[in-house]
Every structure is written in C-alpha cells, then in structure tokens.
Amino acid sequence: MDNIKQVAVAGLGTVGGEVVECLLKNAGGLAGRSGVQLNLTAVADPDPPPRFDDGKLKKVDRYDDVLELLDNENPDVFVELIGGVGVARQAIEKALKSGLDVVTANKELLAKNGEQIFEVARNNGGRIRFEASVGGSIPVVRTIRESFVSAELTEIYGIINGTANYVLSRMESDNQKFSEALKLAKDRGYAEADPSYDIEGDDSAHKLAIIAALAFGGRVPLENIYCEGITGISPEIIEDARRLGYRIKLLGIAKKVNGGLDIRVHPTMIPRASALAAVCNEYNAVYLQGEPVGSSMLYGKGAGGPATSSAVLADVIDLAAGRKEVEAPVYFSDTPLAPVAVEEVKTRYYIRLSAVDKPGVLARVTRILGHWEISIETVIQHGRSGEEDEEVPVILTTHKAREGAMQAAVEEITELNVIGSRPEVIRIEEGFEGE
Amino acid sequence: MDNIKQVAVAGLGTVGGEVVECLLKNAGGLAGRSGVQLNLTAVADPDPPPRFDDGKLKKVDRYDDVLELLDNENPDVFVELIGGVGVARQAIEKALKSGLDVVTANKELLAKNGEQIFEVARNNGGRIRFEASVGGSIPVVRTIRESFVSAELTEIYGIINGTANYVLSRMESDNQKFSEALKLAKDRGYAEADPSYDIEGDDSAHKLAIIAALAFGGRVPLENIYCEGITGISPEIIEDARRLGYRIKLLGIAKKVNGGLDIRVHPTMIPRASALAAVCNEYNAVYLQGEPVGSSMLYGKGAGGPATSSAVLADVIDLAAGRKEVEAPVYFSDTPLAPVAVEEVKTRYYIRLSAVDKPGVLARVTRILGHWEISIETVIQHGRSGEEDEEVPVILTTHKAREGAMQAAVEEITELNVIGSRPEVIRIEEGFEGE
Numbered sequence: 127m128d129n130i131k132q133v134a135v136a137g138l139g140t141v142g143g144e145v146v147e148c149l150l151k152n153a154g155g156l157a158g159r160s161g162v163q164l165n166l167t168a169v170a171d172p173d174p175p176p177r178f179d180d181g182k183l184k185k186v187d188r189y190d191d192v193l194e195l196l197d198n199e200n201p202d203v204f205v206e207l208i209g210g211v212g213v214a215r216q217a218i219e220k221a222l223k224s225g226l227d228v229v230t231a232n233k234e235l236l237a238k239n240g241e242q243i244f245e246v247a248r249n250n251g252g253r254i255r256f257e258a259s260v261g262g263s264i265p266v267v268r269t270i271r272e273s274f275v276s277a278e279l280t281e282i283y284g285i286i287n288g289t290a291n292y293v294l295s296r297m298e299s300d301n302q303k304f305s306e307a308l309k310l311a312k313d314r315g316y317a318e319a320d321p322s323y324d325i326e327g328d329d330s331a332h333k334l335a336i337i338a339a340l341a342f343g344g345r346v347p348l349e350n351i352y353c354e355g356i357t358g359i360s361p362e363i364i365e366d367a368r369r370l371g372y373r374i375k376l377l378g379i380a381k382k383v384n385g386g387l388d389i390r391v392h393p394t395m396i397p398r399a400s401a402l403a404a405v406c407n408e409y410n411a412v413y414l415q416g417e418p419v420g421s422s423m424l425y426g427k428g429a430g431g432p433a434t435s436s437a438v439l440a441d442v443i444d445l446a447a448g449r450k451e452v453e454a455p456v457y458f459s460d461t462p463l464a465p466v467a468v469e470e471v472k473t474r475y476y477i478r479l480s481a482v483d484k485p486g487v488l489a490r491v492t493r494i495l496g497h498w499e500i501s502i503e504t505v506i507q508h509g510r511s512g513e514e515d516e517e518v519p520v521i522l523t524t525h526k527a528r529e530g531a532m533q534a535a536v537e538e539i540t541e542l543n544v545i546g547s548r549p550e551v552i553r554i555e556e557g558f559e560g561e
Numbered sequence: 562m563d564n565i566k567q568v569a570v571a572g573l574g575t576v577g578g579e580v581v582e583c584l585l586k587n588a589g590g591l592a593g594r595s596g597v598q599l600n601l602t603a604v605a606d607p608d609p610p611p612r613f614d615d616g617k618l619k620k621v622d623r624y625d626d627v628l629e630l631l632d633n634e635n636p637d638v639f640v641e642l643i644g645g646v647g648v649a650r651q652a653i654e655k656a657l658k659s660g661l662d663v664v665t666a667n668k669e670l671l672a673k674n675g676e677q678i679f680e681v682a683r684n685n686g687g688r689i690r691f692e693a694s695v696g697g698s699i700p701v702v703r704t705i706r707e708s709f710v711s712a713e714l715t716e717i718y719g720i721i722n723g724t725a726n727y728v729l730s731r732m733e734s735d736n737q738k739f740s741e742a743l744k745l746a747k748d749r750g751y752a753e754a755d756p757s758y759d760i761e762g763d764d765s766a767h768k769l770a771i772i773a774a775l776a777f778g779g780r781v782p783l784e785n786i787y788c789e790g791i792t793g794i795s796p797e798i799i800e801d802a803r804r805l806g807y808r809i810k811l812l813g814i815a816k817k818v819n820g821g822l823d824i825r826v827h828p829t830m831i832p833r834a835s836a837l838a839a840v841c842n843e844y845n846a847v848y849l850q851g852e853p854v855g856s857s858m859l860y861g862k863g864a865g866g867p868a869t870s871s872a873v874l875a876d877v878i879d880l881a882a883g884r885k886e887v888e889a890p891v892y893f894s895d896t897p898l899a900p901v902a903v904e905e906v907k908t909r910y911y912i913r914l915s916a917v918d919k920p921g922v923l924a925r926v927t928r929i930l931g932h933w934e935i936s937i938e939t940v941i942q943h944g945r946s947g948e949e950d951e952e953v954p955v956i957l958t959t960h961k962a963r964e965g966a967m968q969a970a971v972e973e974i975t976e977l978n979v980i981g982s983r984p985e986v987i988r989i990e991e992g993f994e995g996e
Binding site (some may be wrong): 144148157159160166257262263264266268269271272273274275276277303343399400401403404405406417418419420421422423424425426427430432433435436437439440443444465 | 579583592593594595632692698699700704706707708709710712778796834835836838839840841842844852853854855856857858860861866867870871872875878879884891954971994
C-alpha cells in the first residue's frame with residue numbers, strides 16, 4: 127500500500143521519545159484522524175533513554191550517528207529532534223540535499239541559521255516544517271503561514287517561555303521571591319538545572335525571531351533583538367504592578383514601525399484584565415495584531431514532550447500526505463528586516479526608586495525627567511517614615527517616552543545623592559483586547 | 562502562467578463584498594504572502610451592493626443567478642457566500658459535481674446538511690473548505706483538522722457568538738439591562754434587527770455542531786444539541802456571578818462522556834480569572850481540551866466582513882495552491898455521535914430564588930434539593946427586610962448534580978407557596994486554565 131510513509135527520527139529525548147512512542151503505538155494504523163499511515167523505520171541516538179530498553183525498538187533500524195542513518199536509510203520524512211547548531215544542522219542539510227522532507231523543533235538552529243537551511247531546501251526541492259520550534263502544541267507557525275496568509279500583520283506579543291511565565295506567576299500568586307519561585311519551577315520540572323537560557327530571555331528571542339520572520343517576511347538577525355531577563359523582578363515590583371492594575375510577563379514584542387522592526391524581549395507590565403494577562407503558569411500565548419484579522423491570540427502548552435510531539439506529528443502527517451507548501455516566498459528572503467534602534471523605541475514606563483524622604487527630592491527627579499521630555503502620569507510615594515534621611519520608595523509611571531531618553535534620565539537620577547540605588551524600570555504595553 | 566487560478570464568488574454581502582474587493586485589489590499579484598496568483602473571473606448576486614456601482618467589476622462576468630454562473634464558467638475555486646440552505650446548497654452541490662473546489666462560510670448549511678454535502682464531495686472528488694463558517698478569522702477548523710490531527714480531543718468550550726458576548730459584556734461592565742445592552746449592540750452593528758438567531762443560541766449551536774463533528778469524528782444532528790439563550794439574564798444574576806467569582810458567557814459546550822456526546826449551548830458561569838472569561842465584547846474564542854495537547858485556546862474576531870474574508874481567502878489560497886487534504890476520514894462518517902441525554906448531564910448550578918422572608922422557608926427548599934440528591938455548596942441570603950411576608954432573594958450554588966434531578970427540583974420549588982416565581986438556574990463550568 128503506497129499510502130504508508132516511512133519516518134526516521136533522530137534524537138530520542140523528551141520530545142523525540144514521545145514522537146517515537148506515538149509512531150510505534152500507531153504502527154500500521156492511520157495516524158490520528160488523518161488518512162495517512164506512518165511507519166517508523168529508523169532512529170538515531172548515541173544514548174537512547176531507558177524507556178526504550180524493553181525491546182520496543184527491535185523492529186526499527188537503530189543508529190548512534192544520525193549521519194550514518196542518513197547514509198543508509200531513505201525515509202519519506204526525516205525528523206530532527208537533536209537540538210543545537212552542530213550535528214543537527216549537518217543532518218538537516220544532508221537530508222534536504224538527499225531530497226528528504228524534514229521536520230524539526232530546533233528553534234536555536236532556525237533563529238541562527240534559518241536562511242542557510244531554507245536556501246538548501248530551496249535549491250534541492252526539499253520541504254521543511256518547524257511548527258514545534260515555537261510554542262509547543264500552539265499552532266502559531268501554521269496560523270501565520272496559512273490561516274493569516276493574506277493578512278497584513280503589524281504587531282506580535284508573545285509569552286513564549288513557560289519557565290519564565292511559571293516563575294512570574296508563582297511570584298505573583300504566592301508572594302514568592304524570584305529565587306523561591308525558580309526553585310519551585312526546578313522541582314516541578316519547569317526549569318532546567320541551568321535556567322539562564324529561559325529566564326534571561328534567549329529562548330524567547332529565538333522563538334520571536336522565527337515568528338517575526340514568518341509574520342513580517344524577512345530575516346531577523348538575533349543581534350537585532352534587544353533582550354532583558356526577569357532576574358531583577360522583586361516581590362515589590364510585582365506588588366506595585368498589582369496596585370497599578372498590571373501583571374508582569376516576560377514578553378517577546380515585535381512591531382512594524384514606519385517600515386522598521388521594533389523587536390525586543392523584556393519583562394513588561396500589561397493590563398491585568400487583558401486576555402494576554404490571563405496566560406499563567408507554564409502556559410504560553412502569542413497575540414497577533416493585523417488587518418483585516420484584528421486581534422488574535424493562540425494559547426496553549428508551550429513546552430513538554432507530549433504537547434510538542436503533537437506539533438511534530440502534525441508536520442510529519444502534512445508532509446506524508448504530500449501537501450504542497452503554501453510558501454510565504456518572502457520568508458525565504460535573506461534580506462534582514464531593518465531594525466528600529468532600541469533607543470528610538472517609544473513606550474510607557476514604570477519607575478521605582480528609593481529616595482531620601484525629605485522635601486525637594488521628588489522635584490529633582492521630575493526635573494530630570496522633564497529635561498528629557500518624559501512626562502509623568504502617576505506618582506505614588508507610600509510608606510513615609512517621618513524620620514529624616516530614611517529612604518522610602520517612590521513609584522512613577524510615565525506617558526510614552528523615547529527609550530534613549532529614559533536611559534539617560536535613569537543615569538542622571540542614579541547620580542543624585544538623595545537616591546539609594548539605581549532605579550528599577552519596567553516597560554508598560556497596553557491596548558490589548560479584554561482590557 | 563499556469564500558476565494563476567480563476568475564482569468565482571457568489572453572494573456579495575458583508576463577507577462576499579470584502580472577498581471580492583481583496584481579489585480585485587490583488588489582481589495579477591500574489592495573494593498575500595502566498596506563492597499563488599488569484600484572478601476573479603465571475604460573480605453572482607441578484608442585487609449587488611452599491612460599493613460595486615463604480616465599475617470595479619467591469620472586467621468580471623456578472624450573473625444574477627449563481628446556477629447560471631456555474632453553467633457558464635469554469636473557475637478553479639467556487640466561493641459560496643450566499644448563506645442559507647436553499648440556492649446555496651444547490652450551488653455547492655452543482656459545483657462539486659462539476660469537479661470544482663468549493664469554499665463556503667455557510668454554517669447553517671453545514672450544520673443541517675453537512676453529511677449530504679460531504680457525500681457529494683466524496684463521490685465527485687471535489688474538495689470543500691469551510692474555515693469561515695466558524696469563528697470568523699479564528700483558525701479553529703484548520704487547527705482541529707491539521708494541527709491537532711493526531712490529538713485525542715475530549716472537551717470543547719466555545720464563545721462563538723459575538724452578539725451574545727457583546728450584550729453580556731456590556732451588561733456586566735456598564736450595569737445595563739439586557740434590553741439596553743441589546744439596543745447598544747444593534748446601534749453598533751453587532752446585532753441584527755431580529756437578533757433571535759444570535760441571542761437564542763441557534764447560531765452557536767450551528768457552529769458547535771461543525772466543531773464537534775471535526776473534533777470528535779461523527780455527525781452531530783442539531784436536534785441533539787440542548788439550546789438555551791441569554792434573554793433571561795438579569796442584572797441581578799450578573800451581579801451575583803461577580804460576587805461568586807464568576808462571569809456569565811453564552812457557551813457552546815461539547816464533551817465526550819463515556820463514549821457519548823454531551824453537547825449544549827446555554828448561559829454559563831465560568832471563573833472570572835480563567836483565560837476564557839477574559840474573552841469580552843464582540844470577540845470569540847474556542848477552548849479545547851485533549852491529549853497530549855492539554856488546554857488550548859484560539860481567540861479572535863468571530864465575525865465581520867474583513868475578519869471573515871481573511872478566513873475565506875486562506876481557504877481559497879489553500880485550494881488554489883493544490884494542497885491535498887489531510888482528511889479526517891471520520892468527518893465524512895454519517896454515523897451520528899451518540900448523544901448523552903441532557904437529563905443525564907452532571908454539572909454545578911447557581912440557583913436564584915425569591916422567597917418569603919420567614920423561618921423555615923430555606924429548610925423547605927433544601928429538603929427538596931436533598932430529596933433529589935443535589936448537595937448545596939453555598940447559600941447567600943442577603944437584604945433581609947425584617948418585614949413579614951416580604952420576598953427576599955436567596956442565592957444557592959450546588960455541587961455537581963444531574964440535570965434531570967435539578968429540573969424536577971425546580972418544579973417542586975416553584976410550587977411551594979412561599980416562593981415568588983420560578984427559580985432562575987444557571988449552570989457552572991470550571992476547571993479552565995488560568996483560574
């Protein structure tokens with residue numbers, strides 16, 4: 127029966143292990159509700175996990191080396207779940223050159239070497255699918271590429287790192303410190319032993335680069351993405367956000383502004399009542415704005431083996447069913463989208479500073495902000511001690527201001543001898559549906 | 562250039578007019594970011610709207626009668642946007658029999674005659690796409706059919722009528738009566754002159770039938786969907802919901818329960834903090850639960866010409882690009898999904914009754930509930946007057962109980978001579994992410 131398609135999987139980790147289990151379970155049957163039959167013929171992993179010690183793989187060709195697999199096998203679809211930019215890249219390029227269709231979840235590789243990979247695909251007629259590289263089971267790639275193919279997208283806001291979102295959610299709902307929440311995330315398996323890739327924003331930047339390239343049609347060099355993590359978020363800032371009607375999220379933001387691309391990842395205050403603010407714990411969401419579709423949001427499990435395996439299998443089934451691409455030709459463009467310098471970005475700000483509690487201090491701060499044309503929206507000075515020279519927190523929010531001006535103003539404020547330490551600054555984004 | 566595909570559109574109303582405008586604007590160019598060129602060759606409408614009086618359609622063949630169009634033209638894709646189950650059905654079947662690919666937004670036709678339409682498609686090798694029939698620009702059909710093709714979906718919750726959601730949102734945020742909110746919805750163009758199709762739940766039922774058939778693989782006869790509208794929702798109920806931590810939504814609910822299908826449309830209290838409760842005003846959302854995808858939500862503009870035209874064009878581009886279907890073969894099944902009788906459904910309840918304010922009344926009510934094995938979770942008796950025989954509201958919430966038992970209990974409570982009028986009952990659903 128020529129409807130049976132052969133599949134090979136490289137990398138039997140969290141996601142790869144699930145994909146292989148699903149393929150084995152369905153052997154000879156239809157894949158899900160599709161009309162396609164998939165047959166797992168080969169796997170590659172130098173160190174397969176114990177779950178496969180029981181002989182489940184005995185009818186499958188096993189390789190330590192993925193390149194050896196590609197020398198010896200001829201699957202209809204090659205699934206790369208090794209990760210990283212080393213052997214994974216070699217394997218994908220080799221597979222594409224052999225005319226194989228490829229499915230990958232490798233966000234780092236696509237963010238860093240996407241244009242080279244797609245050029246190999248284009249030159250060899252191969253097809254490559256990568257839904258699982260962004261947002262686990264959330265169909266963000268397919269939605270932008272297919273459902274919104276005729277829409278003009280203008281803004282993207284993504285909660286696209288489950289670890290960071292889990293930590294911020296726990297800090298907010300359990301009044302935990304960052305370190306406590308991070309420990310809980312590790313205990314629950316939502317954070318790696320070294321969590322810096324997640325909490326410093328690099329993971330979000332990789333995913334945002336892929337989404338923005340798809341949505342806006344052009345390459346997004348990683349070095350153009352301004353990136354700031356969540357390690358500086360204190361319980362005090364979380365509490366201020368609550369009082370001001372906001373919630374803090376590590377947001378990936380990409381906007382088309384006057385033909386340029388404003389793209390950044392940083393902790394952001396967003397209105398508590400918005401649908402985006404309701405995305406909590408390990409869940410992810412991508413909020414898209416454009417014409418004529420208006421505001422859209424895709425929400426779901428952004429990580430984890432089972433959820434991500436569902437996205438991998440959907441791509442495998444698509445390719446196995448022989449679907450032609452509805453290619454966004456611009457995606458293949460190697461023209462980078464012109465960045466807007468982060469200094470030129472305009473946004474609202476929250477500022478928290480610790481100031482000596484005596485008359486005239488606020489005047490000096492506001493004079494600096496005024497000099498930099500930053501206009502204040504609210505000032506909250508709470509917990510006045512009454513004791514001379516004691517420091518009390520002052521919370522300000524501003525109207526829209528230039529990032530460059532804000533940075534300069536913060537430098538000047540920090541140098542005032544009545545300010546205890548460098549002010550903490552969080553950007554505010556508004557205008558979401560549901561506010 | 563054989564990459565140019567011919568398109569004919571029947572029905573130039575709100576959605577059809579937008580689709581035609583988009584096709585005219587893009588004439589000869591790529592459709593959106595796709596690699597496909599679309600060419601509008603013919604339209605049919607007995608009474609084209611004034612927007613086309615200016616000669617825009619002069620290069621296009623125009624017909625009053627869609628069947629005449631199909632006799633004379635041979636487009637690659639035929640787009641049906643007439644609506645209803647009369648000539649629209651004739652046209653779609655005729656087009657499919659001629660081997661044309663068809664795109665439709667006709668939820669009523671698919672909900673009522675879907676299995677016949679799909680049988681014609683199957684017998685003639687035609688393809689039919691219908692993303693725009695549910696949820697405007699929200700990619701719910703594509704997500705279930707393609708992205709979640711290998712997932713086992715178990716529960717669907719949809720806010721799938723923008724008129725009803727707008728009315729309920731206004732009642733809540735502006736303390737308006739139902740009639741006032743409905744008038745506002747009409748003034749803003751979110752409600753028809755005769756709004757009953759929207760506010761009585763029929764529109765939601767049609768859409769839910771389509772989503773459930775796709776997700777669960779089987780026909781869903783409309784008569785199996787229990788349906789209750791929002792006309793009975795008073796400001797008092799809205800206020801009670803707020804105090805109890807809920808928000809009221811007109812929800813389409815479909816759940817697989819012990820091999821049967823629990824499917825219903827009714828006003829429902831859901832936790833205010835859930836992501837689903839943040840879906841307000843004219844926005845729609847579909848919340849899906851399943852394995853291994855977990856909880857997912859798709860959110861966006863559920864209606865309106867521009868947003869819906871985006872879904873129509875995505876389907877046209879798909880077909881024009883020659884995509885093969887990843888068919889869910891079960892969708893074509895004419896086997897109806899076995900319904901769970903609404904009396905057997907188990908859910909939590911809110912009950913509001915107006916009772917004479919004297920000792921023993923609550924005891925008589927609770928005795929009836931106890932007799933029917935309905936266990937009470939909370940009782941709120943507020944605003945005691947102190948004057949004998951005056952009626953005061955009593956608010957109860959229950960644990961999960963059988964619908965049939967609740968209906969019987971309500972009959973008995975209504976007959977008590979200390980109860981002012983029939984109790985108001987709203988079902989409660991919980992367990993959403995974000996709560």
